[in-house]
Amino acid sequence: xxxxxxxxxxxxxxxxxxxxxxxxxxxxxxxxxxxxxxxxxxxxxxxxxxxxxxxxxxxxxxxxxxxxxxxxxxxxxxxxxxxxxxxxxxxxxxxxxxxxxxxxxxxxxxxxxxxxxxxxxxxxxxxxxxxxxxxxxxx
Numbered sequence: 001x002x003x004x005x006x007x008x009x010x011x012x013x014x015x016x017x018x019x020x021x022x023x024x025x026x027x028x029x030x031x032x033x034x035x036x037x038x039x040x041x042x043x044x045x046x047x048x049x050x051x052x053x054x055x056x057x058x059x060x061x062x063x064x065x066x067x068x069x070x071x072x073x074x075x076x077x078x079x080x081x082x083x084x085x086x087x088x089x090x091x092x093x094x095x096x097x098x099x100x101x102x103x104x105x106x107x108x109x110x111x112x113x114x115x116x117x118x119x120x121x122x123x124x125x126x127x128x129x130x131x132x133x134x135x136x137x138x139x
Contacts, residue, residue, distance in 0.1 A: 070121035082128035
């Protein structure tokens with residue numbers, strides 16, 4: 001009997017995310033949110049799914065035949081200016097659970113976050129790396 005298994009298969013190294021999908025309850029409402037509020041670039045519709053381009057990653061939203069709870073995963077979107085992005089999205093109706101706050105002081109920058117949720121309650125955070133500041137607005 002011949003053994004077709006490779007004795008020492010090469011290691012797998014996952015180092016690039018190609019696509020992320022999030023389950024939603026109302027496809028039209030969520031498409032509007034991700035496209036018109038968050039400004040994602042629409043790619044195409046595919047039945048119960050809508051696809052966007054988000055940098056190098058394809059982002060999909062889709063409905064499910066079974067009820068789902070909001071994801072335990074958090075989507076972090078890098079923005080160049082977290083304060084400006086927070087202000088712009090607030091004007092567009094996004095409700096943040098917390099204003100932008102400094103999470104960590106790194107060697108050469110500060111890491112900032114601003115959390116909110118999509119229409120289905122999926123957690124999302126703006127993320128920004130800013131030069132050090134001594135601002136009293138830092139959290």
